[in-house]
Amino acid sequence: MNRRHFIAATASSLALASHAEPARKWRVVVVGNKGSYGHSLDTMWLKVPSTEIVAAADPDAKKLEATLKELNITQGFADYHDIAKAKPDLVAIGPAMGLHRDMVLAAAASGARGIYLEKPFCRNLAEADEIIAACEKHGVKLALAHRNRWHPTLPLVKKLVEEGAIGRLLELRGRGKEDRRGGMEDLWILGSHVLNLGVFLAGKPQSCSALVKLNGKLVTPADVNRGRADYGPIAGNEVHARFDMKSGVPFYFDSMQEAGDPKVGFGLQLIGTKGIIDIRVDQTPLAHFLPGNQFQPNNEPRTWVPISAAGIGKAEPVAEIGKQVMSHTAGALDLIASIEENRQPQCSAVDGRVTVEMITAVLASHVRQGASVSFPLDIRDNPLADWK
Known part of the structure:
Protein backbone atom coordinates (compact mmCIF):
# COMPACT_ATOMS: atom_id res chain seq x y z
CA MET A 1 0.00 0.00 0.00
CA ASN A 2 1.09 3.55 -0.67
CA ARG A 3 2.71 4.62 2.60
CA ARG A 4 1.51 8.21 2.33
CA HIS A 5 -2.11 7.12 1.91
CA PHE A 6 -1.88 4.69 4.83
CA ILE A 7 -0.39 7.33 7.12
CA ALA A 8 -3.04 9.82 6.02
CA ALA A 9 -5.80 7.33 6.76
CA THR A 10 -4.38 6.49 10.16
CA ALA A 11 -3.92 10.18 10.97
CA SER A 12 -7.55 10.80 10.01
CA SER A 13 -8.64 8.09 12.42
CA LEU A 14 -6.55 9.56 15.23
CA ALA A 15 -7.86 13.05 14.49
CA LEU A 16 -11.41 11.85 14.89
CA ALA A 17 -10.59 10.10 18.14
CA SER A 18 -9.00 13.21 19.63
CA HIS A 19 -11.16 15.53 21.71
CA ALA A 20 -8.66 18.39 21.65
CA GLU A 21 -9.94 21.57 20.08
CA PRO A 22 -7.96 22.64 16.99
CA ALA A 23 -6.14 25.95 17.09
CA ARG A 24 -8.17 27.23 14.15
CA LYS A 25 -11.53 26.17 12.78
CA TRP A 26 -12.40 26.33 9.11
CA ARG A 27 -15.59 28.30 8.44
CA VAL A 28 -18.06 26.24 6.40
CA VAL A 29 -21.12 27.40 4.45
CA VAL A 30 -23.49 24.71 3.19
CA VAL A 31 -25.55 25.29 0.05
CA GLY A 32 -28.75 23.36 -0.59
CA ASN A 33 -31.93 23.56 -2.64
CA LYS A 34 -35.37 22.89 -1.19
CA GLY A 35 -33.82 21.05 1.71
CA SER A 36 -31.61 18.84 -0.46
CA TYR A 37 -27.95 18.57 0.54
CA GLY A 38 -27.03 15.41 -1.34
CA HIS A 39 -25.57 12.65 0.81
CA SER A 40 -25.47 14.68 4.06
CA LEU A 41 -23.10 17.34 2.73
CA ASP A 42 -24.60 19.67 5.33
CA THR A 43 -24.22 17.56 8.49
CA MET A 44 -20.90 15.90 7.50
CA TRP A 45 -18.97 18.87 8.92
CA LEU A 46 -20.32 18.20 12.42
CA LYS A 47 -18.02 15.15 12.44
CA VAL A 48 -14.90 17.14 11.52
CA PRO A 49 -13.48 18.85 14.67
CA SER A 50 -11.40 21.33 12.68
CA THR A 51 -14.48 22.89 11.04
CA GLU A 52 -17.50 24.92 12.10
CA ILE A 53 -20.66 25.51 10.07
CA VAL A 54 -21.40 29.24 10.06
CA ALA A 55 -24.19 29.62 7.51
CA ALA A 56 -26.52 27.86 5.07
CA ALA A 57 -28.22 28.87 1.82
CA ASP A 58 -31.55 27.61 0.46
CA PRO A 59 -34.25 29.44 -1.57
CA ASP A 60 -37.00 27.57 0.30
CA ALA A 61 -37.67 29.60 3.47
CA LYS A 62 -39.18 26.72 5.46
CA LYS A 63 -36.45 24.28 4.45
CA LEU A 64 -33.79 26.86 5.29
CA GLU A 65 -35.31 27.43 8.72
CA ALA A 66 -35.27 23.68 9.38
CA THR A 67 -31.64 23.43 8.26
CA LEU A 68 -30.53 26.28 10.50
CA LYS A 69 -32.21 24.58 13.44
CA GLU A 70 -30.67 21.19 12.66
CA LEU A 71 -27.18 22.67 12.31
CA ASN A 72 -27.63 24.97 15.34
CA ILE A 73 -26.70 28.12 13.40
CA THR A 74 -28.50 31.41 12.82
CA GLN A 75 -27.14 32.83 9.56
CA GLY A 76 -29.06 31.85 6.43
CA PHE A 77 -29.32 33.08 2.85
CA ALA A 78 -32.15 32.70 0.37
CA ASP A 79 -29.73 33.41 -2.48
CA TYR A 80 -26.48 31.42 -2.65
CA HIS A 81 -24.82 34.38 -4.34
CA ASP A 82 -24.84 36.06 -0.90
CA ILE A 83 -22.67 33.45 0.84
CA ALA A 84 -19.60 35.71 0.61
CA LYS A 85 -21.15 37.69 3.48
CA ALA A 86 -20.42 34.73 5.78
CA LYS A 87 -16.71 34.83 4.88
CA PRO A 88 -16.44 31.09 4.21
CA ASP A 89 -13.24 29.09 4.11
CA LEU A 90 -15.07 26.09 2.71
CA VAL A 91 -18.33 25.74 0.78
CA ALA A 92 -20.26 22.47 0.57
CA ILE A 93 -22.63 22.17 -2.40
CA GLY A 94 -25.20 19.40 -2.18
CA PRO A 95 -28.05 19.86 -4.73
CA ALA A 96 -28.51 18.00 -8.03
CA MET A 97 -25.89 18.60 -10.73
CA GLY A 98 -28.13 20.86 -12.81
CA LEU A 99 -27.26 23.62 -10.31
CA HIS A 100 -23.58 22.76 -9.84
CA ARG A 101 -22.01 25.05 -12.42
CA ASP A 102 -23.74 28.21 -11.19
CA MET A 103 -23.26 27.37 -7.51
CA VAL A 104 -19.57 26.54 -7.92
CA LEU A 105 -18.93 29.79 -9.79
CA ALA A 106 -20.55 31.72 -6.92
CA ALA A 107 -18.63 29.74 -4.30
CA ALA A 108 -15.31 30.22 -6.11
CA ALA A 109 -15.87 33.99 -6.14
CA SER A 110 -16.97 34.12 -2.48
CA GLY A 111 -13.46 34.15 -1.02
CA ALA A 112 -13.62 30.48 -0.03
CA ARG A 113 -10.45 28.42 -0.33
CA GLY A 114 -12.11 25.05 -0.86
CA ILE A 115 -15.31 23.55 -2.29
CA TYR A 116 -16.76 20.12 -1.51
CA LEU A 117 -19.16 19.21 -4.32
CA GLU A 118 -21.73 16.44 -4.55
CA LYS A 119 -21.40 14.09 -7.49
CA PRO A 120 -22.11 13.82 -10.43
CA PHE A 121 -19.82 16.70 -11.34
CA CYS A 122 -21.81 18.65 -13.96
CA ARG A 123 -23.95 18.15 -17.07
CA ASN A 124 -21.44 18.60 -19.88
CA LEU A 125 -17.83 19.40 -20.69
CA ALA A 126 -18.50 23.09 -21.29
CA GLU A 127 -19.70 23.41 -17.68
CA ALA A 128 -16.70 21.38 -16.48
CA ASP A 129 -14.36 23.76 -18.29
CA GLU A 130 -16.03 26.78 -16.68
CA ILE A 131 -15.81 25.25 -13.20
CA ILE A 132 -12.13 24.40 -13.53
CA ALA A 133 -11.32 27.84 -14.95
CA ALA A 134 -13.14 29.57 -12.08
CA CYS A 135 -11.33 27.51 -9.46
CA GLU A 136 -7.97 28.25 -11.09
CA LYS A 137 -8.79 31.97 -11.33
CA HIS A 138 -9.68 32.26 -7.65
CA GLY A 139 -7.14 29.75 -6.32
CA VAL A 140 -9.81 27.40 -4.99
CA LYS A 141 -9.42 23.65 -4.43
CA LEU A 142 -12.46 21.57 -5.39
CA ALA A 143 -13.05 18.05 -4.08
CA LEU A 144 -15.73 15.93 -5.74
CA ALA A 145 -17.65 13.68 -3.34
CA HIS A 146 -16.77 10.31 -4.87
CA ARG A 147 -16.11 9.26 -1.29
CA ASN A 148 -14.68 5.82 -2.09
CA ARG A 149 -11.67 7.52 -3.68
CA TRP A 150 -10.50 8.31 -0.15
CA HIS A 151 -10.86 4.72 1.03
CA PRO A 152 -7.49 3.52 2.43
CA THR A 153 -8.00 0.09 0.81
CA ALA A 319 -10.56 2.23 13.11
CA GLU A 320 -14.14 2.72 11.87
CA ILE A 321 -12.93 2.78 8.30
CA GLY A 322 -16.42 2.49 6.83
CA LYS A 323 -17.80 5.37 8.90
CA GLN A 324 -14.94 7.68 7.95
CA VAL A 325 -15.48 7.06 4.24
CA MET A 326 -19.28 7.03 4.22
CA SER A 327 -19.54 10.19 6.36
CA HIS A 328 -17.26 12.08 3.94
CA THR A 329 -14.88 12.76 6.84
CA ALA A 330 -11.89 11.43 4.91
CA GLY A 331 -12.79 13.63 1.94
CA ALA A 332 -13.20 16.73 4.11
CA LEU A 333 -9.84 16.18 5.79
CA ASP A 334 -8.12 15.67 2.44
CA LEU A 335 -9.68 18.86 1.05
CA ILE A 336 -8.31 20.82 4.00
CA ALA A 337 -4.90 19.15 3.62
CA SER A 338 -4.86 19.94 -0.10
CA ILE A 339 -5.30 23.64 0.70
CA GLU A 340 -2.59 23.60 3.35
CA GLU A 341 -0.19 21.65 1.11
CA ASN A 342 -1.14 23.52 -2.09
CA ARG A 343 -1.99 20.38 -4.07
CA GLN A 344 -5.11 18.98 -5.67
CA PRO A 345 -7.52 16.84 -3.63
CA GLN A 346 -7.39 13.10 -4.28
CA CYS A 347 -10.64 13.45 -6.25
CA SER A 348 -10.46 16.86 -7.94
CA ALA A 349 -12.38 18.91 -10.48
CA VAL A 350 -10.09 17.57 -13.20
CA ASP A 351 -11.00 14.02 -12.16
CA GLY A 352 -14.65 15.02 -12.35
CA ARG A 353 -14.20 16.32 -15.88
CA VAL A 354 -12.70 12.98 -16.97
CA THR A 355 -15.82 11.20 -15.72
CA VAL A 356 -18.11 13.65 -17.52
CA GLU A 357 -16.04 13.15 -20.67
CA MET A 358 -16.49 9.37 -20.43
CA ARG A 368 -22.38 7.82 -34.40
CA GLN A 369 -23.96 4.35 -34.54
CA GLY A 370 -21.54 2.79 -32.11
CA ALA A 371 -18.39 4.04 -33.80
CA SER A 372 -15.31 4.43 -31.62
CA VAL A 373 -14.60 7.98 -30.44
CA SER A 374 -11.18 9.13 -29.24
CA PHE A 375 -10.16 11.18 -26.22
CA PRO A 376 -9.94 14.08 -25.77
CA LEU A 377 -13.39 14.62 -27.28
CA ASP A 378 -13.89 17.28 -29.93
CA ILE A 379 -17.27 18.35 -28.47
CA ARG A 380 -18.17 20.20 -25.26
CA ASP A 381 -21.98 19.85 -25.20
CA ASN A 382 -24.24 16.84 -24.66
CA PRO A 383 -24.32 14.89 -27.97
CA LEU A 384 -28.08 14.41 -27.67
CA ALA A 385 -28.76 18.16 -27.54
CA ASP A 386 -28.86 18.69 -31.32
CA TRP A 387 -29.28 15.09 -32.47
CA LYS A 388 -31.84 14.78 -35.26
Whole structure:
Protein backbone atom coordinates (compact mmCIF):
# COMPACT_ATOMS: atom_id res chain seq x y z
CA MET A 1 0.00 0.00 0.00
CA ASN A 2 1.09 3.55 -0.67
CA ARG A 3 2.71 4.62 2.60
CA ARG A 4 1.51 8.21 2.33
CA HIS A 5 -2.11 7.12 1.91
CA PHE A 6 -1.88 4.69 4.83
CA ILE A 7 -0.39 7.33 7.12
CA ALA A 8 -3.04 9.82 6.02
CA ALA A 9 -5.80 7.33 6.76
CA THR A 10 -4.38 6.49 10.16
CA ALA A 11 -3.92 10.18 10.97
CA SER A 12 -7.55 10.80 10.01
CA SER A 13 -8.64 8.09 12.42
CA LEU A 14 -6.55 9.56 15.23
CA ALA A 15 -7.86 13.05 14.49
CA LEU A 16 -11.41 11.85 14.89
CA ALA A 17 -10.59 10.10 18.14
CA SER A 18 -9.00 13.21 19.63
CA HIS A 19 -11.16 15.53 21.71
CA ALA A 20 -8.66 18.39 21.65
CA GLU A 21 -9.94 21.57 20.08
CA PRO A 22 -7.96 22.64 16.99
CA ALA A 23 -6.14 25.95 17.09
CA ARG A 24 -8.17 27.23 14.15
CA LYS A 25 -11.53 26.17 12.78
CA TRP A 26 -12.40 26.33 9.11
CA ARG A 27 -15.59 28.30 8.44
CA VAL A 28 -18.06 26.24 6.40
CA VAL A 29 -21.12 27.40 4.45
CA VAL A 30 -23.49 24.71 3.19
CA VAL A 31 -25.55 25.29 0.05
CA GLY A 32 -28.75 23.36 -0.59
CA ASN A 33 -31.93 23.56 -2.64
CA LYS A 34 -35.37 22.89 -1.19
CA GLY A 35 -33.82 21.05 1.71
CA SER A 36 -31.61 18.84 -0.46
CA TYR A 37 -27.95 18.57 0.54
CA GLY A 38 -27.03 15.41 -1.34
CA HIS A 39 -25.57 12.65 0.81
CA SER A 40 -25.47 14.68 4.06
CA LEU A 41 -23.10 17.34 2.73
CA ASP A 42 -24.60 19.67 5.33
CA THR A 43 -24.22 17.56 8.49
CA MET A 44 -20.90 15.90 7.50
CA TRP A 45 -18.97 18.87 8.92
CA LEU A 46 -20.32 18.20 12.42
CA LYS A 47 -18.02 15.15 12.44
CA VAL A 48 -14.90 17.14 11.52
CA PRO A 49 -13.48 18.85 14.67
CA SER A 50 -11.40 21.33 12.68
CA THR A 51 -14.48 22.89 11.04
CA GLU A 52 -17.50 24.92 12.10
CA ILE A 53 -20.66 25.51 10.07
CA VAL A 54 -21.40 29.24 10.06
CA ALA A 55 -24.19 29.62 7.51
CA ALA A 56 -26.52 27.86 5.07
CA ALA A 57 -28.22 28.87 1.82
CA ASP A 58 -31.55 27.61 0.46
CA PRO A 59 -34.25 29.44 -1.57
CA ASP A 60 -37.00 27.57 0.30
CA ALA A 61 -37.67 29.60 3.47
CA LYS A 62 -39.18 26.72 5.46
CA LYS A 63 -36.45 24.28 4.45
CA LEU A 64 -33.79 26.86 5.29
CA GLU A 65 -35.31 27.43 8.72
CA ALA A 66 -35.27 23.68 9.38
CA THR A 67 -31.64 23.43 8.26
CA LEU A 68 -30.53 26.28 10.50
CA LYS A 69 -32.21 24.58 13.44
CA GLU A 70 -30.67 21.19 12.66
CA LEU A 71 -27.18 22.67 12.31
CA ASN A 72 -27.63 24.97 15.34
CA ILE A 73 -26.70 28.12 13.40
CA THR A 74 -28.50 31.41 12.82
CA GLN A 75 -27.14 32.83 9.56
CA GLY A 76 -29.06 31.85 6.43
CA PHE A 77 -29.32 33.08 2.85
CA ALA A 78 -32.15 32.70 0.37
CA ASP A 79 -29.73 33.41 -2.48
CA TYR A 80 -26.48 31.42 -2.65
CA HIS A 81 -24.82 34.38 -4.34
CA ASP A 82 -24.84 36.06 -0.90
CA ILE A 83 -22.67 33.45 0.84
CA ALA A 84 -19.60 35.71 0.61
CA LYS A 85 -21.15 37.69 3.48
CA ALA A 86 -20.42 34.73 5.78
CA LYS A 87 -16.71 34.83 4.88
CA PRO A 88 -16.44 31.09 4.21
CA ASP A 89 -13.24 29.09 4.11
CA LEU A 90 -15.07 26.09 2.71
CA VAL A 91 -18.33 25.74 0.78
CA ALA A 92 -20.26 22.47 0.57
CA ILE A 93 -22.63 22.17 -2.40
CA GLY A 94 -25.20 19.40 -2.18
CA PRO A 95 -28.05 19.86 -4.73
CA ALA A 96 -28.51 18.00 -8.03
CA MET A 97 -25.89 18.60 -10.73
CA GLY A 98 -28.13 20.86 -12.81
CA LEU A 99 -27.26 23.62 -10.31
CA HIS A 100 -23.58 22.76 -9.84
CA ARG A 101 -22.01 25.05 -12.42
CA ASP A 102 -23.74 28.21 -11.19
CA MET A 103 -23.26 27.37 -7.51
CA VAL A 104 -19.57 26.54 -7.92
CA LEU A 105 -18.93 29.79 -9.79
CA ALA A 106 -20.55 31.72 -6.92
CA ALA A 107 -18.63 29.74 -4.30
CA ALA A 108 -15.31 30.22 -6.11
CA ALA A 109 -15.87 33.99 -6.14
CA SER A 110 -16.97 34.12 -2.48
CA GLY A 111 -13.46 34.15 -1.02
CA ALA A 112 -13.62 30.48 -0.03
CA ARG A 113 -10.45 28.42 -0.33
CA GLY A 114 -12.11 25.05 -0.86
CA ILE A 115 -15.31 23.55 -2.29
CA TYR A 116 -16.76 20.12 -1.51
CA LEU A 117 -19.16 19.21 -4.32
CA GLU A 118 -21.73 16.44 -4.55
CA LYS A 119 -21.40 14.09 -7.49
CA PRO A 120 -22.11 13.82 -10.43
CA PHE A 121 -19.82 16.70 -11.34
CA CYS A 122 -21.81 18.65 -13.96
CA ARG A 123 -23.95 18.15 -17.07
CA ASN A 124 -21.44 18.60 -19.88
CA LEU A 125 -17.83 19.40 -20.69
CA ALA A 126 -18.50 23.09 -21.29
CA GLU A 127 -19.70 23.41 -17.68
CA ALA A 128 -16.70 21.38 -16.48
CA ASP A 129 -14.36 23.76 -18.29
CA GLU A 130 -16.03 26.78 -16.68
CA ILE A 131 -15.81 25.25 -13.20
CA ILE A 132 -12.13 24.40 -13.53
CA ALA A 133 -11.32 27.84 -14.95
CA ALA A 134 -13.14 29.57 -12.08
CA CYS A 135 -11.33 27.51 -9.46
CA GLU A 136 -7.97 28.25 -11.09
CA LYS A 137 -8.79 31.97 -11.33
CA HIS A 138 -9.68 32.26 -7.65
CA GLY A 139 -7.14 29.75 -6.32
CA VAL A 140 -9.81 27.40 -4.99
CA LYS A 141 -9.42 23.65 -4.43
CA LEU A 142 -12.46 21.57 -5.39
CA ALA A 143 -13.05 18.05 -4.08
CA LEU A 144 -15.73 15.93 -5.74
CA ALA A 145 -17.65 13.68 -3.34
CA HIS A 146 -16.77 10.31 -4.87
CA ARG A 147 -16.11 9.26 -1.29
CA ASN A 148 -14.68 5.82 -2.09
CA ARG A 149 -11.67 7.52 -3.68
CA TRP A 150 -10.50 8.31 -0.15
CA HIS A 151 -10.86 4.72 1.03
CA PRO A 152 -7.49 3.52 2.43
CA THR A 153 -8.00 0.09 0.81
CA LEU A 154 -8.13 1.50 -2.73
CA PRO A 155 -4.40 2.32 -3.14
CA LEU A 156 -3.62 -1.17 -1.85
CA VAL A 157 -5.89 -2.71 -4.50
CA LYS A 158 -4.00 -0.78 -7.16
CA LYS A 159 -0.67 -1.98 -5.79
CA LEU A 160 -1.87 -5.60 -5.65
CA VAL A 161 -2.80 -5.46 -9.31
CA GLU A 162 0.49 -3.82 -10.28
CA GLU A 163 2.43 -6.49 -8.36
CA GLY A 164 0.58 -9.32 -10.11
CA ALA A 165 -1.65 -10.59 -7.31
CA ILE A 166 -4.29 -11.48 -9.89
CA GLY A 167 -1.79 -12.29 -12.65
CA ARG A 168 -2.03 -10.35 -15.86
CA LEU A 169 -4.90 -7.87 -15.76
CA LEU A 170 -7.26 -8.74 -18.61
CA GLU A 171 -10.16 -6.34 -18.19
CA LEU A 172 -12.32 -4.27 -15.86
CA ARG A 173 -16.07 -4.83 -15.69
CA GLY A 174 -18.33 -2.32 -14.01
CA ARG A 175 -22.07 -2.16 -13.48
CA GLY A 176 -24.39 0.40 -11.97
CA LYS A 177 -27.08 -0.24 -9.39
CA GLU A 178 -29.45 -1.23 -12.23
CA ASP A 179 -32.66 -0.39 -10.39
CA ARG A 180 -35.50 1.65 -11.89
CA ARG A 181 -32.87 4.17 -13.01
CA GLY A 182 -31.01 1.60 -15.12
CA GLY A 183 -29.37 2.91 -18.29
CA MET A 184 -28.19 6.48 -18.73
CA GLU A 185 -29.58 7.78 -15.44
CA ASP A 186 -27.76 4.97 -13.65
CA LEU A 187 -24.58 5.81 -15.55
CA TRP A 188 -24.79 9.44 -14.43
CA ILE A 189 -25.70 8.89 -10.78
CA LEU A 190 -23.97 5.66 -9.78
CA GLY A 191 -21.87 4.81 -12.79
CA SER A 192 -19.92 8.01 -12.24
CA HIS A 193 -18.52 6.36 -9.08
CA VAL A 194 -17.54 3.27 -11.07
CA LEU A 195 -15.94 5.23 -13.92
CA ASN A 196 -13.96 7.32 -11.46
CA LEU A 197 -12.59 4.20 -9.76
CA GLY A 198 -11.79 2.60 -13.11
CA VAL A 199 -9.67 5.56 -14.16
CA PHE A 200 -7.79 5.48 -10.85
CA LEU A 201 -7.01 1.79 -11.32
CA ALA A 202 -6.43 1.55 -15.09
CA GLY A 203 -5.47 5.04 -16.27
CA LYS A 204 -7.35 7.55 -18.39
CA PRO A 205 -9.57 6.46 -21.29
CA GLN A 206 -8.17 6.55 -24.80
CA SER A 207 -11.31 5.64 -26.78
CA CYS A 208 -14.92 4.57 -26.31
CA SER A 209 -17.52 2.62 -28.26
CA ALA A 210 -21.06 2.30 -26.91
CA LEU A 211 -24.73 1.72 -27.61
CA VAL A 212 -27.76 2.97 -25.67
CA LYS A 213 -31.13 1.21 -25.82
CA LEU A 214 -34.69 1.83 -24.72
CA ASN A 215 -36.69 -1.31 -23.97
CA GLY A 216 -34.30 -3.39 -26.05
CA LYS A 217 -34.22 -1.11 -29.10
CA LEU A 218 -31.55 1.39 -30.07
CA VAL A 219 -32.35 4.89 -28.84
CA THR A 220 -33.44 7.32 -31.57
CA PRO A 221 -33.72 11.13 -31.53
CA ALA A 222 -37.44 10.74 -30.81
CA ASP A 223 -36.60 9.00 -27.51
CA VAL A 224 -34.55 11.88 -26.11
CA ASN A 225 -35.95 13.72 -23.09
CA ARG A 226 -34.69 17.29 -23.40
CA GLY A 227 -36.63 18.60 -20.41
CA ARG A 228 -34.41 17.18 -17.65
CA ALA A 229 -32.63 20.20 -16.20
CA ASP A 230 -30.87 18.01 -13.64
CA TYR A 231 -29.09 15.93 -16.32
CA GLY A 232 -29.48 17.70 -19.62
CA PRO A 233 -30.77 15.65 -22.60
CA ILE A 234 -31.10 12.00 -21.62
CA ALA A 235 -32.49 8.76 -23.07
CA GLY A 236 -32.38 5.00 -22.66
CA ASN A 237 -32.77 2.39 -19.94
CA GLU A 238 -29.89 0.21 -21.12
CA VAL A 239 -26.20 1.09 -21.70
CA HIS A 240 -23.33 -1.02 -23.02
CA ALA A 241 -19.95 0.70 -23.26
CA ARG A 242 -16.31 -0.21 -23.78
CA PHE A 243 -13.44 2.09 -22.89
CA ASP A 244 -9.85 1.34 -23.90
CA MET A 245 -7.69 2.61 -21.07
CA LYS A 246 -4.16 3.99 -20.92
CA SER A 247 -2.95 0.81 -19.21
CA GLY A 248 -3.89 -1.14 -22.34
CA VAL A 249 -6.82 -3.04 -20.83
CA PRO A 250 -10.49 -2.62 -21.77
CA PHE A 251 -12.97 -1.30 -19.22
CA TYR A 252 -16.58 -2.35 -19.79
CA PHE A 253 -19.56 -0.63 -18.22
CA ASP A 254 -23.10 -1.95 -18.45
CA SER A 255 -26.43 -1.00 -16.92
CA MET A 256 -29.88 -2.43 -17.59
CA GLN A 257 -33.06 -1.28 -15.89
CA GLU A 258 -34.27 -3.60 -13.09
CA ALA A 259 -31.39 -6.04 -13.67
CA GLY A 260 -29.60 -5.36 -10.40
CA ASP A 261 -29.73 -6.94 -6.96
CA PRO A 262 -30.03 -4.38 -4.14
CA LYS A 263 -28.27 -6.80 -1.78
CA VAL A 264 -25.18 -6.81 -4.00
CA GLY A 265 -24.83 -3.09 -4.65
CA PHE A 266 -22.77 -1.77 -7.52
CA GLY A 267 -19.11 -1.63 -8.43
CA LEU A 268 -16.50 -3.22 -10.65
CA GLN A 269 -14.29 -6.26 -11.00
CA LEU A 270 -10.66 -6.42 -12.02
CA ILE A 271 -10.27 -9.72 -13.85
CA GLY A 272 -6.85 -11.29 -14.19
CA THR A 273 -5.33 -14.58 -15.27
CA LYS A 274 -4.81 -15.68 -11.66
CA GLY A 275 -7.70 -14.12 -9.82
CA ILE A 276 -10.36 -11.43 -9.48
CA ILE A 277 -10.63 -8.39 -7.23
CA ASP A 278 -14.20 -7.26 -6.67
CA ILE A 279 -14.97 -3.71 -5.46
CA ARG A 280 -18.41 -2.88 -4.06
CA VAL A 281 -18.97 0.88 -3.82
CA ASP A 282 -19.91 2.16 -0.35
CA GLN A 283 -19.53 -1.29 1.23
CA THR A 284 -17.34 -2.58 4.06
CA PRO A 285 -15.05 -4.31 3.27
CA LEU A 286 -14.61 -2.33 0.07
CA ALA A 287 -12.90 -5.16 -1.84
CA HIS A 288 -12.59 -8.94 -1.97
CA PHE A 289 -10.09 -11.28 -3.68
CA LEU A 290 -10.95 -14.55 -5.43
CA PRO A 291 -7.92 -16.64 -6.42
CA GLY A 292 -7.75 -18.70 -9.59
CA ASN A 293 -8.43 -18.30 -13.30
CA GLN A 294 -12.14 -17.68 -13.83
CA PHE A 295 -11.99 -19.22 -17.29
CA GLN A 296 -10.66 -22.56 -16.01
CA PRO A 297 -13.18 -25.08 -14.60
CA ASN A 298 -12.29 -26.04 -11.04
CA ASN A 299 -13.87 -28.74 -8.89
CA GLU A 300 -12.36 -27.30 -5.72
CA PRO A 301 -14.32 -24.59 -3.87
CA ARG A 302 -12.89 -21.09 -3.98
CA THR A 303 -13.62 -18.45 -1.35
CA TRP A 304 -13.81 -14.67 -1.63
CA VAL A 305 -11.26 -13.20 0.80
CA PRO A 306 -11.76 -9.67 2.22
CA ILE A 307 -9.10 -7.06 1.49
CA SER A 308 -8.34 -4.56 4.27
CA ALA A 309 -6.04 -1.55 4.28
CA ALA A 310 -3.33 -3.95 5.50
CA GLY A 311 -3.73 -6.62 2.84
CA ILE A 312 -5.60 -9.68 1.62
CA GLY A 313 -7.18 -11.56 4.51
CA LYS A 314 -5.63 -9.29 7.14
CA ALA A 315 -7.39 -7.52 10.01
CA GLU A 316 -8.45 -3.94 9.32
CA PRO A 317 -5.90 -1.54 10.92
CA VAL A 318 -7.93 1.66 10.42
CA ALA A 319 -10.56 2.23 13.11
CA GLU A 320 -14.14 2.72 11.87
CA ILE A 321 -12.93 2.78 8.30
CA GLY A 322 -16.42 2.49 6.83
CA LYS A 323 -17.80 5.37 8.90
CA GLN A 324 -14.94 7.68 7.95
CA VAL A 325 -15.48 7.06 4.24
CA MET A 326 -19.28 7.03 4.22
CA SER A 327 -19.54 10.19 6.36
CA HIS A 328 -17.26 12.08 3.94
CA THR A 329 -14.88 12.76 6.84
CA ALA A 330 -11.89 11.43 4.91
CA GLY A 331 -12.79 13.63 1.94
CA ALA A 332 -13.20 16.73 4.11
CA LEU A 333 -9.84 16.18 5.79
CA ASP A 334 -8.12 15.67 2.44
CA LEU A 335 -9.68 18.86 1.05
CA ILE A 336 -8.31 20.82 4.00
CA ALA A 337 -4.90 19.15 3.62
CA SER A 338 -4.86 19.94 -0.10
CA ILE A 339 -5.30 23.64 0.70
CA GLU A 340 -2.59 23.60 3.35
CA GLU A 341 -0.19 21.65 1.11
CA ASN A 342 -1.14 23.52 -2.09
CA ARG A 343 -1.99 20.38 -4.07
CA GLN A 344 -5.11 18.98 -5.67
CA PRO A 345 -7.52 16.84 -3.63
CA GLN A 346 -7.39 13.10 -4.28
CA CYS A 347 -10.64 13.45 -6.25
CA SER A 348 -10.46 16.86 -7.94
CA ALA A 349 -12.38 18.91 -10.48
CA VAL A 350 -10.09 17.57 -13.20
CA ASP A 351 -11.00 14.02 -12.16
CA GLY A 352 -14.65 15.02 -12.35
CA ARG A 353 -14.20 16.32 -15.88
CA VAL A 354 -12.70 12.98 -16.97
CA THR A 355 -15.82 11.20 -15.72
CA VAL A 356 -18.11 13.65 -17.52
CA GLU A 357 -16.04 13.15 -20.67
CA MET A 358 -16.49 9.37 -20.43
CA ILE A 359 -20.27 9.70 -20.12
CA THR A 360 -20.29 12.18 -22.99
CA ALA A 361 -18.28 9.71 -25.05
CA VAL A 362 -20.93 7.01 -24.50
CA LEU A 363 -23.55 9.29 -26.02
CA ALA A 364 -21.22 10.50 -28.79
CA SER A 365 -20.47 6.92 -29.83
CA HIS A 366 -24.14 5.95 -29.82
CA VAL A 367 -25.08 8.96 -31.95
CA ARG A 368 -22.38 7.82 -34.40
CA GLN A 369 -23.96 4.35 -34.54
CA GLY A 370 -21.54 2.79 -32.11
CA ALA A 371 -18.39 4.04 -33.80
CA SER A 372 -15.31 4.43 -31.62
CA VAL A 373 -14.60 7.98 -30.44
CA SER A 374 -11.18 9.13 -29.24
CA PHE A 375 -10.16 11.18 -26.22
CA PRO A 376 -9.94 14.08 -25.77
CA LEU A 377 -13.39 14.62 -27.28
CA ASP A 378 -13.89 17.28 -29.93
CA ILE A 379 -17.27 18.35 -28.47
CA ARG A 380 -18.17 20.20 -25.26
CA ASP A 381 -21.98 19.85 -25.20
CA ASN A 382 -24.24 16.84 -24.66
CA PRO A 383 -24.32 14.89 -27.97
CA LEU A 384 -28.08 14.41 -27.67
CA ALA A 385 -28.76 18.16 -27.54
CA ASP A 386 -28.86 18.69 -31.32
CA TRP A 387 -29.28 15.09 -32.47
CA LYS A 388 -31.84 14.78 -35.26
